Amino acid sequence: MKSRKASYASKLLVLAIAAIVFATCASSAAAFVSNQNTASPLALAKKYAAEGEHEKAVAAYQQYVKLYPNSETVPEILIEIGKCQKEIYEKNRLLMVDNVIKSYEQIIESFPQSDLGAQACFQIGQLYEKELKEYNQAIKYYERCTVDYPITTYAASSLYRMGQIYETNLQDYEGAILSYERLSRDFSKYQIAVDSLLCVQKIYETKLKDSKKSLEAYYEVVNNYPENKKTPEILMEIAKFYKDKKGDIDNTIKTYQQVIERFPQDKTAYQAYQEIARIHEEAHDYNGVVETYKKIYEAYPENENAPKTLFNIAQVYEINLKQYKKKRIDEKTYYKQDKTNFNEAVKYYTKLVDTFPQSPYAPAALMKIGNILNGDLLNSIDAKLMYKSVVDKYPESKEYAGALELYNKMR
Secondary structure (H helix, E strand, O other), X not given: OHHHHHHHHHHHHHHHHHHHHHHHHHHHHHHHHHHOOOOOHHHHHHHHHHOOOHHHHHHHHHHHHHHOOOOOOHHHHHHHHHHHHHHHHHHHHHHHHHHHHHHHHHHHHHOOOOHHHHHHHHHHHHXXXXXXXXXXXXXHHHHHHHHHOOOOHHHHHHHHHHHHHHHHHOOOHHHHHHHHHHHHHHOOOOHHHHHHHHHHHHHHHHHOOOHHHHHHHHHHHHHHOOOOOOHHHHHHHHHHHHHHHHOOHHHHHHHHHHHHHHOOOOHHHHHHHHHHHHHHXXXXXXXXXXHHXXXXXXXXXXXXXXXXXXXXXHHHXXXXXXXXXXXXXXXXXXXXXEOHHHXXXXXXXXXXXXXXXXXXXXXXXXXXXXXXXXXXXXXXXXXHHHHHHHHHHOOOOOOHHHHHHHHHHHO
């Protein structure tokens, strides 16, 4: 309903301006005809434009174009006509805005206790902000709306607009913070309260460069609105803050784990797992990496990236978790490669092939199994079967040529 009223008011404003422009241009044309015998149209047009009588100037310019349509000056004159018409529009627009404001003031005076009064007060603020760019006047009416109509949606919108003006137009960040905080306090049950607190956080982070206050603003949302739809994303931002700004890996991981535990069905939970895996990988903690990937697969076995997750688990066992057994013989120390993690790698590569045979990772996994069996586990017979599986089942894969070559060599 509010949008329809605003649309209707806008249409009335445009029609009224058009009527005024038409009437003034017609009057100016008549005035021009009476003067055309005493001065040239072009001289008159320039005179009228200089004196701010743009309606008369347009009539004179148009008469000149009519008399001398092939003149080299016509393009420049058409530009001048456009400038004059813009001035006419602006003058009449401002006049109409002023008239609309007076009408809204009359509504406030006549219906001070109704929602119509609240709407009128807010709309005056909008006109000063959007049309006239008089921001202090806009704030004056927005503030009046919050005082006279404190429990209306227009009061909430007024506080938000005040915050936006202080932040964006006046660069008064303290004023913006006060407006947003009033909004979050007075309308704490609504989504706009969360949005306003996030505006406060953004000001502290990007404008005032106060990381402590920025973090506090995030936690105010998380603590006061634990089930809000934006809370998972905010927790992700807090974790990123701990990692990038503080270098606090423990709190980073703990915050990501909060996302996973509290919002397991939200898309951010999957992202949190991935970030934890990335942290372990950066620290070369490959046991942490593989355990995190296992949790990802357990939680999201049907995710589109599940084949890649299994491939990553197997690859970490194969490459990053190689182990060696130490043995003493005749007072000498010998190291022998432990086969345990190679077997784990084969296990997860095999699970990938069995579970997702159509995945592009399947032929790569078969090749990996064949290479491990052939090179690390010394089982050439089974290795040959793996290469043959690639040749028989995945002739279009990029692994086909290599598998065929190895298979032929082992025949």
